Amino acid sequence: MISQHLDKNNLHHAYLIEGARGEIVPEIVKFLKSLGINTVGNPDFCHIVIDNFKIDEAFDLRAMSSNKSFSSVKKVFVICVNSFSLDAQNVLLKMFEEPIQNTHFFLIVPDANALLKTLVSRFYLIKPKAEAGDELEAKKFLAMPLKNRIDFIKELLIEPEEKDEEGNEIIALDSTRSKALKFLNALEGALHRKFLKNSAGFTLPLRGGTYAAQNFSGTCFEHFFKVREFLRMPGSSTKSLMESVALIIPIFKN
Numbered sequence: 001m002i003s004q005h006l007d008k009n010n011l012h013h014a015y016l017i018e019g020a021r022g023e024i025v026p027e028i029v030k031f032l033k034s035l036g037i038n039t040v041g042n043p044d045f046c047h048i049v050i051d052n053f054k055i056d057e058a059f060d061l062r063a064m065s066s067n068k069s070f071s072s073v074k075k076v077f078v079i080c081v082n083s084f085s086l087d088a089q090n091v092l093l094k095m096f097e098e099p100i101q102n103t104h105f106f107l108i109v110p111d112a113n114a115l116l117k118t119l120v121s122r123f124y125l126i127k128p129k130a131e132a133g134d135e136l137e138a139k140k141f142l143a144m145p146l147k148n149r150i151d152f153i154k155e156l157l158i159e160p161e162e163k164d165e166e167g168n169e170i171i172a173l174d175s176t177r178s179k180a181l182k183f184l185n186a187l188e189g190a191l192h193r194k195f196l197k198n199s200a201g202f203t204l205p206l207r208g209g210t211y212a213a214q215n216f217s218g219t220c221f222e223h224f225f226k227v228r229e230f231l232r233m234p235g236s237s238t239k240s241l242m243e244s245v246a247l248i249i250p251i252f253k254n
Contacts, residue, residue, distance in 0.1 A: 005126050006031050011074075013099035016123035018112045021049075021080040028078055028106050037076060044075040051175060052234070053081045058091035065095070065103055075103045082110060082175045083232065089116050096122035110178030111185065114232050134183065138190035142252045149246035156183060157239055176238045177231050184231075184245065188224050194252050223248050 002017055002024060017024055025047075029039050039045045046064065050057060061077070069075040084092075093116065096105075112120060112127060141152060157176045227245055230236045 002027050002126050003031065005124070008035060011035075011104055012124040013103065014096055014105040014123045015107065015126060016112055016115075016120060017106060017108045017126045018110070019108065019128050020110075021108045024108050025078060025080065032076060035074070037073060043070045044073065046077045048077065048079045048081075050080070051082045053079075053084045053088050055085060055087040055091060058088040058095075062091065062095045065100055065105075069102065073102075076106070077104070078106045078108070080108045082178050084115060085234075086116075089119050093119050093122070110175075111181040111228075113185075113228065114181065134186035135190060138183070138186040141187060141246075142190060142194055142249065145251065146246060149249075150243060153239065153242045153246060156180070157242065180231055180238050180242050181228065184224060184227065184242075187245070187249075188221065191220060191249060194250075220248060220250075 002015075005015070032039055032045070037045065039047070048057075048061070061079070065075070065077065096119070107123065109115070112125060141149060144152065156179060223245065227241045230241050231238060
């Protein structure tokens with residue numbers, strides 16, 4: 001997915017990659033090995049996995065990146081994060097203003113839209129196209145009656161508890177918020193295409209009658225924007241927010 005964006009002869013100082021880290025990290029490791037960079041037992045390679053990246057983590061990263069490398073080759077940071085605090089982003093913004101020589105960052109997030117635009121502009125952004133499976137689920141969702149939509153959301157947001165051999169909790173590869181954002185992105189694309197194809201009208205989950213697409217599309221997409229904003233706020237209810245999406249989206253027949 002990302003190999004086409006990585007140039008051995010012209011490596012960017014910072015990459016922002018949107019997607020599932022379980023798929024992306026192995027690609028990065030393979031690419032680094034092709035550069036002669038060992039990812040095991042190498043003090044100049046750092047792999048960070050964290051759910052919520054706060055200001056303390058941002059200061060720690062800045063300190064680590066400013067340290068001299070233990071070898072003459074590149075220093076590499078692979079950072080997998082589900083969400084960032086605003087304070088942390090502001091620290092990173094200043095940090096990435098001036099690239100550090102022979103130091104490279106690969107930041108993997110579920111949704112690049114959750115970051116400040118000014119911070120995103122500091123990176124080489126890699127955004128994959130929506131997966132076929134996500135698009136298919138989104139299309140099915142648009143045709144579901146309200147009860148089925150609520151059940152779908154409940155199933156989507158189940159977060160299994162994972163622990164390592166020593167009983168320590170493992171940070172989920174996909175948090176409920178990241179899964180919600182990922183599905184919301186696919187749903188928005190599918191809904192946009194449905195509005196274009198169904199200009200004659202549609203029905204709403206809690207209302208009768210038929211509504212013109214041109215009079216309602218703006219309402220839906222505005223609601224999507226608000227839901228994204230609330231999903232990024234600590235303490236907000238992912239389930240309630242996604243259920244509000246189920247309530248406002250029209251029901252389309254396949």
